[in-house]
Amino acid sequence: MQTLVYEGTMTALTSIAHNGGQSFGIESKLRRERFVQSDGRTVEEVPVLSGNGLRGMLRDRGMWHMCGALGYGVDEEAGKVRGLSLSAFYFLFSGGALGDGGGDGIDVDYARRLREAIPLISIFGGAVGNQILPGKLKVGKAIPVCAETQHLLPAQYQSDAPTSVWDFLQSEMYTRKDDERNEKLRTVIEGKALKQLENKGSLSLLPEAQLEERQKDADRRPQQMMYMTETFAAGTPFHWKLTLEDVSDVEYDAFMTTLAEFSKMPYVGGKSAVGLGEVAVRFDKWLQIDSRLQASATEISRPVGTAYSEHLKAKGGDIRKILETV
DSSP states (O other): OEEEEEEEEEEESSOBBOEEEEEETTEEEEOEEEEEOTTSSOEEEEEOBOHHHHHHHHHHHHHHHHHHHTTOEEETTTTEEEOOOHHHHHHHHTOBOOOOOTTOOOOHHHHHHHHHHOHHHHHHOEEETTEEEOOSEEEOOBEEOSTTTGGGSOGGGOOSSOOOGGGGEEEEEEEEOOGGGOHHHHTTSOHHHHHHHHTTTOOTTSOHHHHHHHHHHHTOOOSOEEEEEEEEOTTOEEEEEEEEEEEOHHHHHHHHHHHHHHHHSOBOSBOGGGTOOBEEEEETTSEEEOTTSSSSEEESSSOOSHHHHHHHHHHHHHHHHHHHHO
């Protein structure tokens, strides 16, 4: 068993959106936290990428890879689907939920079997039955390296002339068109529906039962809209720290495999479908994730994935049986 602490920099290759639930009119704002400044009195609200969001993203990548290795999903050649139950799906990807255990005690042996069979459950944790399995991975927040935060960061990440976080922020405008107005695109609309679009006011011939619903449709708001999203600008630097606590060799390898999967699509935050959130990560003396490199993930110390791959092959049947009972 070993405990490993790694930290380094995350750099935005494209702008990053990470909504904190705040919005002002048509603009959504980045998630913010309060930071006490170096004078001990002043407090500044600084946008930060949450550890919870980053941890969830890593969990999804790792579990998706494991499910594929175990044969879950669509078998294109056979045309068959092997699916997880909802409870097993939530257990793997969302951490599960506590059930009604009644007066049953904690089944330590069952928890141990789960950890040994599914290394990523040992890494990320989960809840099953009446017990919670703590995870061994601690994911830090990605904190922008800026004037408002650098007094709290390790010395090697501090600057003699730090930039204010507000210089890293911007508002991006997005639009959604009302495509029914595009004459070319309208040709793929079913004829009856197209007639309704052209005659929104002519409702008298509709059956009475449909009249109210069609009136709502006639009065609907147009699909076209404009909205704003606050983002970190491309090039924004962040400090990021991960801790793997008391992990076995297989658990370590399982997490390294997860990072390798992340390196294939290194995106954080929201709106990745429209190009936001791509990052490069450099952990000091450890691993580099950068889509601009020929090899997107370069492991510095040891080969990645061999022990974990062998584990999944050897224990695949046991894991599938466990997931059937979760």
